[in-house]
Amino acid sequence: DGGITQSPKYLFRKEGQNVTLSCEQNLNHDAMYWYRQDPGQGLRLIYYSQIVNDFQKGDIAEGYSVSREKKESFPLTVTSAQKNPTAFYLCASSPGQLFSGNTIYFGEGSWLTVV
């Protein structure tokens, strides 16, 4: 079945540590996105990418980095510069152009907790 796979589901980060969240899709979608979700809030855009080797900062990119070396993969690194990283992270993809109004498909999410 086609879909988006995020791993790990739960991750713990120590102070000063970088961690990477994996996102893989087999939907053959060009556009991919990373969102952060905090309790009681909507989703906020971290980074997005239209094609391989090209990505753009979203609304809350500080303390995060991404890469897009393959069409199907869009990993997110949460760096030590992100001072409040505890949140639920959602990877998404959509066919065609970024933000074009096409349906966005989401992964199951990853919980990141600072310990």
Add this chain to the structure above:
Amino acid sequence: AQSVTQLDSHVSVSEGTPVLLRCNYSSSYSPSLFWYVQHPNKGLQLLLKYTSAATLVKGINGFEAEFKKSETSFHLTKPSAHMSDAAEYFCVVNKGTSGTYKYIFGTGTRLKVLA
């Protein structure tokens, strides 16, 4: 500027009674509008989407929404709630100006279904 407002953060209904989740949007242009559902610790799943083809949109699991331009609303309804409908629901608008498109997520409405 464009935004989306979900008027209720929590809604409780009895099983078998109607569901109404309210969403208002502001947009300079005719938007694309979506409703997504999120079960605990899961990703978001598309319920339905409006893209100007018809003002009454039918979605999965018996949900539907009506686009009312004069009221700038896109309320989600279901005639009879089921226990499995208990989840969080997000209204999303997609549109922008001069190429600066993005998806705007509401802050969510948590639906509780009482036995």
